[in-house]
Amino acid sequence: MSQLAVRGVSKRFGGVAALTEVTFSVEPGEIFGIIGPNGAGKTTLLNCISGLYDTDAGEIRWEDRSITGLPAHRIARLGIGRTFQIVRPFGSMTVRENAATGALFGQPSGRLQPRQALAYADTVLDLVGLAAKRDYPVRRLTVPDRKRLEVARALAMRPRLLLLDEVMAGLNPVEIEQALDMVRQVNRQGVTMVLIEHVMRVIVGVCTRALVLNFGRPLIEGKPEAVLRDPRVIEAYLGERYARQGGPDASPTQADGEGGGGAGQ
Amino acid sequence: MTQRFRPPATALRRLFVGGAAIALVYVVLAPLSSTDAGQQLGLPFLTDRLWFRVATTVAMFVVLASAWNIIGGLTGYASFGNVAFFGLGAYTTGVLVSLRQWPFGLALLLAPVVPALFALVIGIPLLRLHGHYFAVASLGVGVAVGEVVNNLQPLGASTGLFLPIVRSNLLFFYLMLAAAALAVLVTWVILHTRFGYGLLAIRENEEAAAVIGVNTTFYKVAALMIAAALTGLAGGIFAQWNTFINQENVFPIEYNVEMILMAVLGGAGTLLGPVAGAVTLELVILRLAGGGAAAAYSQIGLGVLLAVTVIFLPRGVIDFFGGQSRLSLWALRRSLRETSV
Ligand SMILES: Nc1ncnc2c1ncn2[C@@H]1O[C@H](COP(=O)(O)OP(=O)(O)O)[C@@H](O)[C@H]1O
Ligand SMILES: [Mg+2]
Numbered sequence: 001m002s003q004l005a006v007r008g009v010s011k012r013f014g015g016v017a018a019l020t021e022v023t024f025s026v027e028p029g030e031i032f033g034i035i036g037p038n039g040a041g042k043t044t045l046l047n048c049i050s051g052l053y054d055t056d057a058g059e060i061r062w063e064d065r066s067i068t069g070l071p072a073h074r075i076a077r078l079g080i081g082r083t084f085q086i087v088r089p090f091g092s093m094t095v096r097e098n099a100a101t102g103a104l105f106g107q108p109s110g111r112l113q114p115r116q117a118l119a120y121a122d123t124v125l126d127l128v129g130l131a132a133k134r135d136y137p138v139r140r141l142t143v144p145d146r147k148r149l150e151v152a153r154a155l156a157m158r159p160r161l162l163l164l165d166e167v168m169a170g171l172n173p174v175e176i177e178q179a180l181d182m183v184r185q186v187n188r189q190g191v192t193m194v195l196i197e198h199v200m201r202v203i204v205g206v207c208t209r210a211l212v213l214n215f216g217r218p219l220i221e222g223k224p225e226a227v228l229r230d231p232r233v234i235e236a237y238l239g240e241r242y243a244r245q246g247g248p249d250a251s252p253t254q255a256d257g258e259g260g261g262g263a264g265q
Numbered sequence: 266m267t268q269r270f271r272p273p274a275t276a277l278r279r280l281f282v283g284g285a286a287i288a289l290v291y292v293v294l295a296p297l298s299s300t301d302a303g304q305q306l307g308l309p310f311l312t313d314r315l316w317f318r319v320a321t322t323v324a325m326f327v328v329l330a331s332a333w334n335i336i337g338g339l340t341g342y343a344s345f346g347n348v349a350f351f352g353l354g355a356y357t358t359g360v361l362v363s364l365r366q367w368p369f370g371l372a373l374l375l376a377p378v379v380p381a382l383f384a385l386v387i388g389i390p391l392l393r394l395h396g397h398y399f400a401v402a403s404l405g406v407g408v409a410v411g412e413v414v415n416n417l418q419p420l421g422a423s424t425g426l427f428l429p430i431v432r433s434n435l436l437f438f439y440l441m442l443a444a445a446a447l448a449v450l451v452t453w454v455i456l457h458t459r460f461g462y463g464l465l466a467i468r469e470n471e472e473a474a475a476v477i478g479v480n481t482t483f484y485k486v487a488a489l490m491i492a493a494a495l496t497g498l499a500g501g502i503f504a505q506w507n508t509f510i511n512q513e514n515v516f517p518i519e520y521n522v523e524m525i526l527m528a529v530l531g532g533a534g535t536l537l538g539p540v541a542g543a544v545t546l547e548l549v550i551l552r553l554a555g556g557g558a559a560a561a562y563s564q565i566g567l568g569v570l571l572a573v574t575v576i577f578l579p580r581g582v583i584d585f586f587g588g589q590s591r592l593s594l595w596a597l598r599r600s601l602r603e604t605s606v
Contacts, residue, residue, distance in 0.1 A: 052472055073479055088473040090466050090470060091469050092534070105459075105463065105466075113459065153477060
């Protein structure tokens with residue numbers, strides 16, 4: 001039985017078909033990768049799953065119930081946490097308070113009081129490597145640290161599914177290794193994951209399966225290595241340069257990075 | 266992008282808070298010197314009728330600014346319609362006392378209830394709007410409610426309502442002071458509970474708040490209802506204190522400008538900032554408002570103050586932003602950059 005099932009989901013913005021009949025499912029404990037060129041609809045898909053956008057068509061099921069059309073906070077409390085590609089920290093709070101808000105509002109079981117939430121925040125800050133900076137105001141954080149904070153705040157919700165939107169974009173190779181360790185560690189604790197990434201090493205390194213989106217449509221789905229070798233994918237997403245260089249590891253990874261802000265990112 | 270850590274500019278705020286603390290002690294104790302017991306003890310006579318008027322008015326604005334701070338400062342929704350809650354609270358008490366012969370004490374209990382219910386009704390559609398749209402829509406509500414009341418015959422229409430006179434300066438002073446203390450206490454409780462974290466999260470980023478599980482609609486409406494209840498309570502006390510209410514004196518749009526200025530200048534989103542702002546600004550206003558030319562200057566001064574505030578506060582009065590916004594060159598540069606695109 002799938003834990004998350006997305007069935008025929010479509011989403012338009014005026015004349016732009018951001019998503020067209022996207023279907024896939026994620027099994028419990030999986031690390032599911034979503035890749036695709038800029039503007040392919042990856043962030044829009046996360047926004048639909050997490051309830052920020054209403055879908056125009058299709059159904060989203062989570063642990064055997066439909067969550068289509070539920071408000072975002074209800075979906076969050078059902079155990080789905082997410083990060084934002086363009087980070088959205090709570091600017092007037094410290095790092096620790098930011099993480100604590102996740103524990104305060106997102107945990108499905110019972111209500112924490114601020115003091116307990118702050119204590120729980122410390123454990124997740126430890127996990128993402130921000131423990132030493134827990135009393136910093138967000139303004140003092142570097143971009144990679146802000147991405148870590150996004151993950152920490154979502155993790156503090158004790159989610160059973162974590163949706164990560166390009167949390168590794170802009171990290172250097174060493175930081176990516178650390179982030180991968182973190183992903184594996186969280187996953188070992190039983191958290192199912194959906195990763196949006198441009199970094200091929202990440203997809204190949206940790207994902208059980210991957211889905212490629214192109215112009216809002218699913219292009220192919222399967223084992224990461226197989227998917228990345230598929231000619232359609234190489235053409236659609238990676239371009240001729242990648243095809244010449246060959247092999248997943250040679251891919252240039254910073255195609256997107258921090259660029260291209262916009263609504264819903 | 267380099268991020269430098271700037272400690273919040275606290276000097277100005279400290280000055281406000283320190284001044285307000287001294288004023289508060291004086292305000293609380295001075296009236297006792299006018300009681301018979303005080304005179305027998307040989308206390309210097311610290312108060313007169315004018316003093317009571319000033320102190321009661323200042324306390325009233327502490328309530329208004331603190332209440333506004335809950336929705337504008339903590340939640341980030343710049344309401345320009347809070348004066349509607351004041352007027353509704355005043356008219357609730359006014360109608361019950363003057364037309365229904367309710368005792369004032371009982372009528373006052375309903376002064377927070379009616380505005381809070383009104384906030385529930387308008388909050389659900391209005392709080393879906395953001396930024397300028399919310400500000401303008403709330404201003405519309407503020408103006409409209411006054412106009413409607415002004416045209417309702419059963420409420421005395423433009424003649425207004427007269428309440429039986431209750432002669433007790435001490436009573437109204439301490440009632441208003443209690444309301445001010447309640448407003449501060451409520452803010453303190455909010456800031457120290459889950460609810461407050463939810464409001465701050467909404468202010469900082471509403472979608473991020475939603476996806477971590479904050480029921481944003483509920484939180485925003487609740488914040489507006491709390492602000493409305495406190496504002497309405499002040500209105501209810503004002504009605505009996507003033508013994509006469511009409512559109513002009515309980516729905517003045519200037520009150521809205523003033524409460525926002527007080528909260529923002531003192532420190533929106535903080536516990537005591539609005540208190541300090543209310544005390545300081547209201548004393549200045551009362552001093553300037555001697556009448557004649559002085560009154561005109563005070564109006565001009567308020568206008569200039571609002572303009573300066575809007576320029577120095579990043580993204581205008583809309584985005585009230587806790588620690589981020591202080592009077593500083595940095596903020597000025599940022600606001601110029603943002604308004605020029
Ligand atoms: N809130 C929005 N309003 C209008 N268009 C949007 C919005 N969000 C996304 N889009 C459009 O939908 C398409 C997919 O965007 P997005 O999901 O951000 O892609 P990706 O995350 O894969 O780079 C783009 O054409 C983008 O311009
Ligand atoms: Mg994206």
